[in-house]
Amino acid sequence: SAKKSGKSQFRFYDRAFYAHLLERLEVERSLRLAIELDQFEMFYQPRVDMVSGRVCGLEALIRWHHPNNGLVNPVEFIGIAEETGLIKGLGKQVMEKVCAQIANWSSQHNFEVPVSINVSPQQFHDGSVHEFLTACLTRFHVPPRLVEIEVTESSMMGEESMVTREMESLQALGVKLLVDDFGTGYSSLAQLQRLDMDGLKIDRAFTSELGRTREGEVFVAAIVTMAHALGMRVVAEGVETEEQMAILKRLHCDEAQGYLVSRPVPATEIPALVSLAAG
Ligand code: C2E
Ligand code: MG
Ligand code: MG
Numbered sequence: 001s002a003k004k005s006g007k008s009q010f011r012f013y014d015r016a017f018y019a020h021l022l023e024r025l026e027v028e029r030s031l032r033l034a035i036e037l038d039q040f041e042m043f044y045q046p047r048v049d050m051v052s053g054r055v056c057g058l059e060a061l062i063r064w065h066h067p068n069n070g071l072v073n074p075v076e077f078i079g080i081a082e083e084t085g086l087i088k089g090l091g092k093q094v095m096e097k098v099c100a101q102i103a104n105w106s107s108q109h110n111f112e113v114p115v116s117i118n119v120s121p122q123q124f125h126d127g128s129v130h131e132f133l134t135a136c137l138t139r140f141h142v143p144p145r146l147v148e149i150e151v152t153e154s155s156m157m158g159e160e161s162m163v164t165r166e167m168e169s170l171q172a173l174g175v176k177l178l179v180d181d182f183g184t185g186y187s188s189l190a191q192l193q194r195l196d197m198d199g200l201k202i203d204r205a206f207t208s209e210l211g212r213t214r215e216g217e218v219f220v221a222a223i224v225t226m227a228h229a230l231g232m233r234v235v236a237e238g239v240e241t242e243e244q245m246a247i248l249k250r251l252h253c254d255e256a257q258g259y260l261v262s263r264p265v266p267a268t269e270i271p272a273l274v275s276l277a278a279g
């Protein structure tokens with residue numbers, strides 16, 4: 001009977017796995033179509049300077065206008081796009097959209113704020129990020145200083161020469177590099193220094209601990225000290241309360257991003273937000 005239950009357990013696992021596989025295949029199929037039909041829109045979330053209170057940057061965050069499911073957040077599809085390689089095509093659409101938007105804000109609203117783009121580790125593997133971004137910047141007449149790239153710690157792992165070369169080419173172009181979700185991965189001090197990162201974004205898991213546990217504050221203080229010693233700016237992600245903002249100010253964090261300032265919004269809402277914060 002041990003053998004029998006073992007077998008049925010296997011069947012159960014098999015069926016669950018099959019359902020999971022079908023679901024992923026379905027998402028992959030509709031994602032492929034969505035890329036062809038261009039069903040994506042970039043939302044933008046401001047980042048403010050802690051000292052002046054001004055908007056000093058924007059993060060571009062992708063949204064999918066799904067024909068049946070409405071507006072879909074990236075957690076639902078970025079993982080699958082990465083696993084299937086679809087992220088490469090999607091990532092190119094993102095770079096195009098962001099550069100076109102920067103050009104539009106600059107010409108229609110006369111403002112220039114750097115915009116950061118999230119780039120998945122898989123996008124670096126064929127070595128085309130630098131080349132494609134350069135083409136977009138040229139096509140839309142966007143100066144490289146208005147674009148920043150956010151990479152996760154996993155992109156910086158190891159000595160992978162392609163990734164290193166891509167990052168160095170981007171920096172040589174004048175594009176700043178930010179480490180995203182800092183504290184959740186395994187990057188070492190040596191990697192931060194070797195890749196000469198311009199800034200790091202403290203993951204919101206740590207921000208949410210501020211004011212709740214002593215450890216949260218100790219951790220953020222240590223990151224800020226280390227980052228500043230390495231010449232990097234520090235952005236706190238996921239700032240939701242005035243209390244967190246006050247603690248971050250006291251700890252000399254440079255910039256804040258989160259629902260307290262604004263949620264990610266469509267591009268059309270950005271000019272009002274920027275002038276409001278500036279005035
Ligand atoms: P991320 O780069 O760490 O982006 C920050 C996420 O935190 C965003 O989720 C943002 O909406 C959310 N957030 C911002 N402030 C707060 C806050 O105060 N509280 C809470 N609870 N959340 C906050 P979103 O837009 O759903 O994006 C999720 C992830 O998807 C991003 O995490 C990024 O890793 C990925 N992603 C988004 N857009 C792109 C893209 O264009 N390309 C690639 N490769 N990945 C993307
Ligand atoms: Mg990010
Ligand atoms: Mg992040």
Ligand code: MG
Nearest residue numbers: 180181203204
């Ligand atoms: Mg994240």
